[in-house]
Amino acid sequence: MKDLSRARWPWILLLSLLAGALVVAALGDSGPRTTAERARAVSESIACPTCQGQSVADSAAPSARAIRTEVARRIEAGETDQQIRDHIAGIYGDDALLTPPRDGVAGLIWFLPVAGLVAAVGGLVVLFRRWRVPDDVEVSDEDRVLVEQARRSPRS
Amino acid sequence: MNAALGTAGVTLGLIACVAGAVTMVVGLRGERAALIRTGRTYAFLALAGAILATIAMERALITRDFSLEFVANNGSSRTPALFNVATMWAALEGSILLWALVLAGYTALIAHKFRARLSDPLVGWALLTMLVVGIFFFGLMLGPANPFTTVSPVPLDGPGPNPLLQNHILMAFHPPMLYLGYVGFTVPFAFAIAALVTGRVGEGWLLATRRWTLFAWGFLTVGIMLGAWWSYEVLGWGGYWAWDPVENASLLPWLTGTAYLHSVMVQERRGMLRVWNISLLCATFALTILGTFLTRSGVIDSVHAFSESDIGGWLLGFFGLIVVVSVGLVGWRGDRLRAPGSMDSPISREGSFLANNVLFAAFTFVVLLGTVFPLVVEAINGEQLSVGVPYFNRMTMPLGMLILFLMAIAPVLPWRKASQELLRVRLFWPAVAATVTVVATVVAGARGVAPVLAFGLGAFAGGAAIRQVVLASRRQGWRGVVGRTNGGMIVHLGVVMIAVGLAASQSYSSEVELRMEEGQVATVDGHTLVFEGIETREDPEKTTIAAQVRVDGQVYAPAINEYVFGGQTIGTPSVSTGLRQDVFLALLDVPEEPGDPAVIRVVIQPLVTWLWIGGGVMGLGTALAAFPGKRRRPTQPTSEPADVPDPDPEPEMVGASA
Numbered sequence: 001m002k003d004l005s006r007a008r009w010p011w012i013l014l015l016s017l018l019a020g021a022l023v024v025a026a027l028g029d030s031g032p033r034t035t036a037e038r039a040r041a042v043s044e045s046i047a048c049p050t051c052q053g054q055s056v057a058d059s060a061a062p063s064a065r066a067i068r069t070e071v072a073r074r075i076e077a078g079e080t081d082q083q084i085r086d087h088i089a090g091i092y093g094d095d096a097l098l099t100p101p102r103d104g105v106a107g108l109i110w111f112l113p114v115a116g117l118v119a120a121v122g123g124l125v126v127l128f129r130r131w132r133v134p135d136d137v138e139v140s141d142e143d144r145v146l147v148e149q150a151r152r153s154p155r156s
Numbered sequence: 157m158n159a160a161l162g163t164a165g166v167t168l169g170l171i172a173c174v175a176g177a178v179t180m181v182v183g184l185r186g187e188r189a190a191l192i193r194t195g196r197t198y199a200f201l202a203l204a205g206a207i208l209a210t211i212a213m214e215r216a217l218i219t220r221d222f223s224l225e226f227v228a229n230n231g232s233s234r235t236p237a238l239f240n241v242a243t244m245w246a247a248l249e250g251s252i253l254l255w256a257l258v259l260a261g262y263t264a265l266i267a268h269k270f271r272a273r274l275s276d277p278l279v280g281w282a283l284l285t286m287l288v289v290g291i292f293f294f295g296l297m298l299g300p301a302n303p304f305t306t307v308s309p310v311p312l313d314g315p316g317p318n319p320l321l322q323n324h325i326l327m328a329f330h331p332p333m334l335y336l337g338y339v340g341f342t343v344p345f346a347f348a349i350a351a352l353v354t355g356r357v358g359e360g361w362l363l364a365t366r367r368w369t370l371f372a373w374g375f376l377t378v379g380i381m382l383g384a385w386w387s388y389e390v391l392g393w394g395g396y397w398a399w400d401p402v403e404n405a406s407l408l409p410w411l412t413g414t415a416y417l418h419s420v421m422v423q424e425r426r427g428m429l430r431v432w433n434i435s436l437l438c439a440t441f442a443l444t445i446l447g448t449f450l451t452r453s454g455v456i457d458s459v460h461a462f463s464e465s466d467i468g469g470w471l472l473g474f475f476g477l478i479v480v481v482s483v484g485l486v487g488w489r490g491d492r493l494r495a496p497g498s499m500d501s502p503i504s505r506e507g508s509f510l511a512n513n514v515l516f517a518a519f520t521f522v523v524l525l526g527t528v529f530p531l532v533v534e535a536i537n538g539e540q541l542s543v544g545v546p547y548f549n550r551m552t553m554p555l556g557m558l559i560l561f562l563m564a565i566a567p568v569l570p571w572r573k574a575s576q577e578l579l580r581v582r583l584f585w586p587a588v589a590a591t592v593t594v595v596a597t598v599v600a601g602a603r604g605v606a607p608v609l610a611f612g613l614g615a616f617a618g619g620a621a622i623r624q625v626v627l628a629s630r631r632q633g634w635r636g637v638v639g640r641t642n643g644g645m646i647v648h649l650g651v652v653m654i655a656v657g658l659a660a661s662q663s664y665s666s667e668v669e670l671r672m673e674e675g676q677v678a679t680v681d682g683h684t685l686v687f688e689g690i691e692t693r694e695d696p697e698k699t700t701i702a703a704q705v706r707v708d709g710q711v712y713a714p715a716i717n718e719y720v721f722g723g724q725t726i727g728t729p730s731v732s733t734g735l736r737q738d739v740f741l742a743l744l745d746v747p748e749e750p751g752d753p754a755v756i757r758v759v760i761q762p763l764v765t766w767l768w769i770g771g772g773v774m775g776l777g778t779a780l781a782a783f784p785g786k787r788r789r790p791t792q793p794t795s796e797p798a799d800v801p802d803p804d805p806e807p808e809m810v811g812a813s814a
Binding site: 010011014017018021022024025026028029036040044045047053054055058059060093094095096097098099100101104105106108109110112113116117120121124128130131 | 521546598668742
């Protein structure tokens with residue numbers, strides 16, 4: 001088995017199988033299509049106006065159920081998801097949407113984590129560059145003697 | 157009587173903490189060993205005070221002593237016995253008492269375990285730090301969160317705890333578990349502070365607290381999972397995690413604690429990352445306080461915010477104090493904290509721990525940002541906005557995937573440097589497992605890149621974990637599943653189960669609202685549901701209206717409870733649990749007149765049960781990881797392979813035997 005894992009072709013086989021399966025998985029999934037699926041997705045991004053911290057999709061409150069019905073009606077009427085969200089925000093205010101906007105001060109919530117991650121990874125790359133030992137280090141006889149001495153000395 | 161007893165207990169606790177702290181300071185400053193050793197007595201006295209206060213509170217709740225304001229507000233004569241006991245942590249004052257009890261317990265344990273080393277300044281300062289934290293919590297109970305204030309006239313009865321909190325047995329276990337974890341992080345924090353103060357910032361204090369940190373982390377893990385389970389079984393929307401501020405507050409210290417558990421190994425092995433490890437511990441402790449502030453002060457709305465008061469300022473002040481002290485001490489000890497070493501290659505065990513820490517720090521940042529961002533924006537420009545599930549899901553999912561990927565690579569990496577060939581050899585079978593899983597799930601009909609990728613990465617990480625445990629067991633027998641590395645791999649297996657459960661249940665759930673008349677049959681996703689009628693039961697505290705629904709031959713009874721006091725109505729879902737799939741039933745509307753339809757929400761989610769199993773496996777793995785391994789001689793360098801019979805010394809063993 002060792003030889004199998006040391007060779008290159010099993011890995012190429014594995015990777016191509018993996019890529020193929022993922023492509024099939026991706027093609028089979030073109031977003032929510034049925035009205036019910038879309039309604040669920042839209043409701044999940046709207047805050048229930050009368051209950052704290054729950055989305056319209058999750059809440060059993062009458063107001064949430066009313067909005068669910070409204071969302072389903074508007075989807076049937078041919079509106080896009082964004083149009084429906086805008087409509088709800090127009091009635092209940094911007095904080096009715098659970099997805100913060102991408103512009104203005106609020107947009108920072110999307111930008112800051114990504115920027116932080118990039119900065120951290122960049123910092124690590126720089127650090128490892130600095131740490132890297134040059135490959136062409138010459139080992140002198142003096143070094144060999146030192147190593148030999150260290151190996152011979154009894155362990156305390 | 158109960159009020160007097162309780163107040164006496166709290167006062168005793170506070171006095172013991174203050175006296176103990178003063179004694180320790182005097183003793184430590186003057187290096188008077190005899191004085192320092194008396195610190196132990198004060199720790200025990202504080203515990204006695206906390207126990208006395210807890211007994212008084214439980215006695216008041218059980219005997220229904222409504223002269224106590226806490227009992228008058230949260231107890232009732234109709235509450236069942238078990239939830240009577242659990243009412244203590246159903247509201248703010250009682251939960252602070254629980255906090256103080258657990259803290260005093262940990263403090264006394266530290267004082268007992270380290271009794272032989274008490275005059276060692278490191279232990280002395282750690283005990284002092286714990287006593288100071290004790291002063292804060294006992295102080296809260298004599299100030300803004302007094303559990304023993306009395307009312308007059310004495311009411312005849314109370315409203316009982318929030319109905320949601322007296323509805324499920326998990327309420328008796330989830331909060332104590334969570335507190336054991338939350339408060340447990342005080343121990344490593346105290347030792348970190350002590351290390352900074354004494355200047356002994358080497359690895360000694362890490363080893364001394366290793367197991368304490370592990371237990372705190374294990375309790376927190378299990379506590380969080382029990383909380384998710386409780387949400388699922390009680391809240392009635394079919395979900396288990398809503399990125400709610402209270403949930404986030406428990407997740408934040410877990411994230412930094414997890415980062416610490418990994419990065420600490422780099423310090424033990426290579427002496428690096430000292431500042432970072434101390435900062436992680438301080439952050440973990442500070443985040444428990446910040447989380448308590450966010451959820452208890454009422455600044456943030458939450459479904460779980462069962463108590464609010466003016467305690468906010470105190471908690472925020474304490475949080476500020478922790479931050480200032482920690483940052484100040486780290487700055488002061490900056491010169492000693494600088495690490496001498498360097499890392500050879502990013503493709504190494506230590507490199508993967510660094511990557512782990514970057515990912516966990518980013519995860520923490522996202523959760524913290526999402527939780528406090530609405531407050532910040534409102535303070536800046538008055539704009540009102542909400543941050544909810546879609547944001548958290550989108551931001552944390554890629555991080556979760558990367559963490560899974562790392563969980564596959566990291567365990568096979570050796571310290572120092574790995575070659576490409578070594579990676580190819582060691583990752584071969586995990587990669588086969590991943591590919592087989594991905595292909596099999598796609599053939600079985602799974603679609604969508606994210607869930608399929610999650611399954612594949614889960615198998616990859618699971619394969620790497622199993623590989624480690626199998627190799628170790630082959631060499632060491634039963635010891636192959638204990639010790640830090642092997643126990644950690646069991647924890648990883650639990651994480652994989654949870655990741656797979658999350659991916660499956662989030663991506664492939666289906667949900668319908670059924671309007672059913674009596675005797676009607678419906679088919680949902682291959683399950684046959686029959687609505688067989690309504691049953692009503694009267695209890696002293698509530699009226700339960702339960703729908704009898706037969707799911708695949710077995711009867712389930714989702715119900716609506718109308719509580720007598722306050723007229724609150726809450727649902728009790730009923731779940732048909734299976735290893736493959738859960739059918740979750742919630743009764744939304746009962747028929748007003750016989751013959752009218754009932755409205756039942758049906759949520760079908762695959763693999764939800766694996767979340768709870770995974771949580772259990774994580775708890776088990778933590779216990780195994782804490783199991784004492786073969787002792788090394790302290791003089792033996794840690795890079796030396798462990799002293800085990802090694803019939804077949806392969807290069808693989810080097811990485812595995814840490």
